[in-house]
Amino acid sequence: MxxxxxxxxxxxxxxxxxxxxxxxxxxxxxxxxxxxxxxxxxxxxxxxxxxxxxxxxxxxxxxxxxxxxxxxxxxxxxxxxxxxxxxxxxxxxxxxxxxxxxxxxxxxxxxxxxxxxxxxxxxxxxxxxxxxxxxxxxxxxxxxxxxxxxxxxxxxxxxxxxxxxxxxxxxxxxxxxxxxxxxxxxxxxxxxxxxxxxxxxxxxxMANVTSAYLNAGYVSKRLGNQHNNIAPYQVFKCKDGLIMICAGTELQFIKLCMLLNKPEWVQDERFKTNVLRKNHENLLAEMINEITVTKNRDEWLQLLHDYKIPGGQVLTVAEALEHPQTKAxxxxxxxxxxxxxxxxxxKNPLQYSELNIQYKYAPPILGEHNDSL
Structure with a gap:
């Protein structure tokens, strides 16, 4: 049913x-x-x-x-x-x-x-x-x-x-x-x-963008692949393409520093808090890019997985459709x-335990069911 x-x-x-x-x-x-x-x-x-x-x-x-x-x-x-x-x-x-x-x-x-x-x-x-x-x-x-x-x-x-x-x-x-x-x-x-x-x-x-303006008078800026409130939270270059890295918490930033073999960044006065990292975001991104460009996307993806840091390859539509996760x-x-x-x-993204969504009809030709309704 x-x-x-x-x-x-x-x-x-x-x-x-x-x-x-x-x-x-x-x-x-x-x-x-x-x-x-x-x-x-x-x-x-x-x-x-x-x-x-x-x-x-x-x-x-x-x-x-x-x-x-x-x-x-x-x-x-x-x-x-x-x-x-x-x-x-x-x-x-x-x-x-x-x-x-x-x-x-x-x-x-x-x-x-x-x-x-x-x-x-x-x-x-x-x-x-x-x-x-x-x-x-x-x-x-x-x-x-x-x-x-x-x-x-x-x-x-x-x-x-x-x-x-x-x-x-x-x-x-x-x-x-x-x-x-x-x-x-x-x-x-x-x-x-x-x-x-x-x-x-x-x-x-518009979520956080309108909330920031309505409650704090803060006008969000156009930041490309960066985030209005968090750093580092953007796309970085690899040998063979791009990867998105989202260090959204202090612990994740610490783990990222360990992953990049830069433990000194944790205590760096420019990067000790998220607010400070946002203030020096371009510099931090440049420093990270100098490291990420030394490995392929798959290598970084495995490291991010191992360190439990959110990240993913920047895929084309074709790559996304062929991805193992899509198939799984x-x-x-x-x-x-x-x-x-x-x-x-x-398919419809809802996956129920007690319901199998059915796909009964292909998109109809104009007036296809005039004689049956």
């Missing part, structure tokens, strides 16, 4: 944030019905690279779903949608703020059809505020949340994260929000509306589609 078995999700969303959230709900057993315009309404289908005519970007966010088409601008199609709502548990959409109301399909109206419905609206900036009507794109959210300001080289320009991190984080909040609302519905019998904003999610995910965790899955063949993907 799957935990969300008998839960029906109507997925009106496009691109990545909300579709990834509905995919995760599908992984947990929900019946996810993806609803698009008959001519297609998800530009993600058009983004390469492609395999067997299918966008690999689209494939990344749409397994475990069915697909039907409806033109919600037509009254007859809206009535079909309302009929689906009457037997559904969750609606997830990421139309611009106000668009569902223009269609007469806003929460207050749909609640009349089904008082138990949970309606999640994912937007760039939320249902209120001066930017409520603005579209939300991940790079814009990264820029406006301050994330780019603290990402990138010290002397370089603000840099976005290499994946759509605001979208991905928001997809997780989709799932958290739905699970909590389902639990509350168990207690009260009522559904509710969830207003979820990419901007809110990314700002709330069985993280790469496959699912078959009758038209375009095998789809490979990274």
């Amino acid at each position: 799957q935990p969300l078995e008998n839960i029906r999700v109507l997925d009106l969303s496009r691109v990545l944030a909300a579709p990834t959230g509905t995919m995760l709900l599908g992984d947990l057993g929900a019946e996810v019905i993806r609803i698009e315009h008959p001519e297609g309404s998800d530009s993600m289908r058009e983004w390469g690279p492609f395999v067997n005519g299918q966008s690999t970007y689209y494939l990344s966010a749409n397994r475990n779903k069915k697909s039907i088409t409806l033109d919600l601008k037509l009254e007859s199609e809206r009535e079909k949608f309302k009929k689906l709502v009457s037997d559904a548990d969750i609606i997830i959409e990421n139309f611009k703020t106000g668009d569902m109301k223009k269609l007469g399909l806003h929460y207050e109206e749909l609640q009349k059809v089904n008082p138990r419905i949970i309606h999640v609206a994912v937007t760039g900036f939320g249902q209120t505020g001066p930017l409520a009507s603005e579209p939300g794109f991940d790079p814009v959210i990264q820029a406006m949340s301050g994330l780019m300001d603290v990402t990138g080289a010290i002397d370089g320009e603000p840099t976005r994260v290499g994946i759509p991190i605001a979208d991905i984080l928001t997809s997780h909040y989709v799932v958290i929000g739905v699970l909590a609302a389902l639990r509350q519905r168990d207690l009260t019998g009522n559904g509710q509306f969830i207003d979820l904003s990419l901007f809110d999610v990314q700002l709330s995910s 965790r069985h993280l790469i899955g496959e699912v078959e589609h009758p038209v375009y063949g095998t789809v490979k993907f990274i």
